[in-house]
Amino acid sequence: MTEKLHSKDLIKNKKKSESTQKFLDIEEIKDGIVILKNGALRMVLMVSSINFELKSIEEQDAIISYYQNFLNSLDFPVQIQINSRKVNLNNYIAKLQKLSREQTNELLHLQMEDYIEYISNIGKMTDIVNKNFYIVVPFSPVENQKGTITQRIFEIFTPKRTILSQNKKQFEVYKDQIWQRIEHIQYGLNGIGVRMIPLNTQELIELYYSIYNPDPIEKLGMAPVEKIAINTSLYG
Numbered sequence: 001m002t003e004k005l006h007s008k009d010l011i012k013n014k015k016k017s018e019s020t021q022k023f024l025d026i027e028e029i030k031d032g033i034v035i036l037k038n039g040a041l042r043m044v045l046m047v048s049s050i051n052f053e054l055k056s057i058e059e060q061d062a063i064i065s066y067y068q069n070f071l072n073s074l075d076f077p078v079q080i081q082i083n084s085r086k087v088n089l090n091n092y093i094a095k096l097q098k099l100s101r102e103q104t105n106e107l108l109h110l111q112m113e114d115y116i117e118y119i120s121n122i123g124k125m126t127d128i129v130n131k132n133f134y135i136v137v138p139f140s141p142v143e144n145q146k147g148t149i150t151q152r153i154f155e156i157f158t159p160k161r162t163i164l165s166q167n168k169k170q171f172e173v174y175k176d177q178i179w180q181r182i183e184h185i186q187y188g189l190n191g192i193g194v195r196m197i198p199l200n201t202q203e204l205i206e207l208y209y210s211i212y213n214p215d216p217i218e219k220l221g222m223a224p225v226e227k228i229a230i231n232t233s234l235y236g
Contacts, residue, residue, distance in 0.1 A: 024212075030201065031201065032198055032199065032200045032201055032204065033175060033178065039140070040138060040141070041175070041178050042137065042138055042139075043136075043137045043181075043182055044135070044136050044137075044199045045135040045136075045182065045186075045196045045197065045199070046132065047135055047189075047196045048194055048195040049131075049133055049194075050192065050193050050194060063192045066191050066192050067189075070188035070191075073184070074184075074188075076137075076138070076139075076181055078138075078185070079135070079138075080134070080135055081133070081135075081136055083131070083132045083133075083134065083210075085129065085130050085210065086127050086129055087128045087129065089119060089123045092119070093120060093123075100112040100113055134207075137178060137181050139177055139178040139181065141170075182198055
């Protein structure tokens with residue numbers, strides 16, 4: 001009886017997992033590129049911020065003009081994403097307490113205790129939010145195909161998974177084209193002091209995990225991507 005109930009629980013959990021995955025648009029993440037179920041590609045740039053308010057009027061005007069020219073130079077859509085997450089300080093405080101107990105210098109020990117109390121009080125009085133800025137760069141195989149308007153509209157609603165699974169060389173072509181867009185954005189925004197870096201596969205997995213698990217947690221890191229079971233059937 002117990003074994004039957006255990007089997008039912010396993011089946012129920014498996015169905016729950018499968019039903020959740022059906023709502024995700026992501027088919028696979030490979031070579032720092034997100035492959036969607038419709039065959040479209042996405043790359044994500046993590047972007048630094050600048051303190052606009054501390055700039056002089058002349059600098060602000062120059063930044064606005066430069067940014068306007070950058071937007072006008074784009075011939076493809078981009079998405080600017082701000083990811084805000086409440087930071088959990090418990091692990092940080094626990095590490096400080098451990099270091100404080102190990103501190104042999106009495107003066108440093110007292111200073112650390114005061115600092116721990118200060119950080120603890122801040123966490124109780126207000127929410128500490130960490131903000132990260134991203135630019136999502138898209139590419140669709142439809143953009144690379146010629147044909148009539150009717151054919152192109154038809155291709156939009158036709159899954160491209162078979163194209164990518166059967167032709168690895170074609171994927172490399174698409175990969176090269178989305179990288180050209182990345183380089184265009186990097187060149188266009190470097191002039192206003194914005195630094196950016198494309199997320200690799202490991203970082204993309206952690207980013208999407210945090211998006212779909214929005215509870216306030218301190219980042220502990222995930223297992224290396226090489227140790228994660230990834231579906232390689234598309235490129236095996």
